[in-house]
Every structure is written in structure tokens, then in C-alpha cells.
Amino acid sequence: xxxxxxxxLAILIWLGSTAALADPHxxxxxxxxxxxxxxxxxxxxxxxxxxxxxxxxxxRVMAKVHSANKAYSIWWVVxxxxxxxxxxxxxxDVFTPDGGLKADVAVFNASGAIxxxxxxxxxxxxxxxxxxxxxxxxxxxxxxxxxxxxxxxxDLNKNNGLCSEIHIDINEHEFDGDWxxxxxxxxxxxxxxxxxxxxxxxxxxxxx
Numbered sequence: 001x002x003x004x005x006x007x008x009l010a011i012l013i014w015l016g017s018t019a020a021l022a023d024p025h026x027x028x029x030x031x032x033x034x035x036x037x038x039x040x041x042x043x044x045x046x047x048x049x050x051x052x053x054x055x056x057x058x059x060r061v062m063a064k065v066h067s068a069n070k071a072y073s074i075w076w077v078v079x080x081x082x083x084x085x086x087x088x089x090x091x092x093d094v095f096t097p098d099g100g101l102k103a104d105v106a107v108f109n110a111s112g113a114i115x116x117x118x119x120x121x122x123x124x125x126x127x128x129x130x131x132x133x134x135x136x137x138x139x140x141x142x143x144x145x146x147x148x149x150x151x152x153x154x155d156l157n158k159n160n161g162l163c164s165e166i167h168i169d170i171n172e173h174e175f176d177g178d179w180x181x182x183x184x185x186x187x188x189x190x191x192x193x194x195x196x197x198x199x200x201x202x203x204x205x206x207x208x
Contacts, residue, residue, distance in 0.1 A: 112183030
């Protein structure tokens with residue numbers, strides 16, 4: 001009997017530990033997007049994907065670029081209020097006429113990369129991304145340099161991971177001797193991927 005009780009307790013402990021390790025951010029939705037060039041001659045071709053739930057977004061950017069050993073910074077651009085945009089979210093959906101945040105936009109660092117050699121004379125970047133909703137949830141440059149716009153450093157809204165329109169911006173940097181600056185602060189984006197809200201999402205600020 002003692003062995004039976006011990007065995008039952010061991011099973012219960014194992015089940016409890018398994019539950020504790022289970023992913024609390026479910027269900028998750030998989031989305032893909034091409035990486036599109038925003039400026040000529042920067043990005044050759046690429047793709048990105050996201051796995052999304054209400055409070056977490058994970059993803060990856062995979063792209064061919066024109067040269068190796070170049071610095072790239074990668075950014076989340078989150079339009080938390082998709083209803084504030086037109087057909088698709090863009091720069092015109094950032095500010096209201098009085099300077100407010102029209103689509104509740106948030107911009108924060110996702111990652112940085114140094115392009116590797118692709119084997120055909122060019123370069124490649126292949127970077128994992130992850131963010132959990134809530135204040136301070138992004139990594140990297142949560143607080144921008146002096147004079148940064150109001151949207152810089154804001155986050156993915158809680159319970160809104162499925163209903164936001166999410167853009168991933170890729171910045172190619174001209175190296176000036178400071179790898180930290182190049183990999184963690186933005187320049188004008190040269191490529192991007194766009195992920196619309198999940199169809200039928202139910203969040204605090206739903207899709208259009």
C-alpha cells in the first residue's frame with residue numbers, strides 16, 4: 001500500500017509539473033509574409049513568419065541581402081488599434097491631426113543581426129523574434145534616444161496579440177564603428193513584412 005501511495009503521488013507531481021511547463025499562450029495562430037523592399041537595392045528577397053496568441057508573438061525573419069558583414073536592426077511596429085487604419089496600416093495611420101497616436105501604434109526593438117555570407121557572394125540574415133504583451137515586454141531599445149517620437153518604446157497591448165496589425169521593419173545600417181548603436185537603434189527601414197490581424201480575433205481592440 002505504501003508503494004502504491006508513493007507511486008500515485010509521483011504521478012500527481014509529474015502531472016503538476018507538466019501543467020506548469022505547458023504553454024499558457026494558446027491557442028496560437030501561424031502566419032507568413034514575404035519580406036518586401038522599402039528601398040531599391042537593399043534587400044534581395046526573404047520571408048517572415050509569426051506564431052501569435054492573445055499575449056505572445058514569436059517569429060523569425062529570413063532574408064537574402066546584398067552583402068555580408070553588414071549591421072541590421074529589426075523592429076516591431078504594432079498597430080494595436082487596427083480599426084484606426086485604412087485598408088492596411090501605414091505611416092499615415094500613426095498620428096492624429098492633433099499629434100495623438102491614431103492607431104495606438106507601438107515601435108520597439110525586436111533584434112539585431114550581422115549578415116553572414118550566403119555562399120553566392122551576398123549575405124543572409126536569419127533571426128528569431130519574441131515579445132510578450134505588457135509594459136516593458138519588448139527587448140532592446142525600450143526607451144528611445146533623446147527626441148524619439150511618442151510611439152517609440154511602447155508595447156504590444158495586453159490580450160491583443162491576435163488583433164493587432166504587426167509589421168516587422170528591417171533597417172540596414174552603414175557601419176560607423178559602433179556595433180551597439182548599429183544593432184539597437186533605428187534608421188529608415190529598408191525592408192518590411194506585414195501581418196494583418198487574425199481573422200475572427202477577439203481582443204480588446206479587434207480587427208477591422
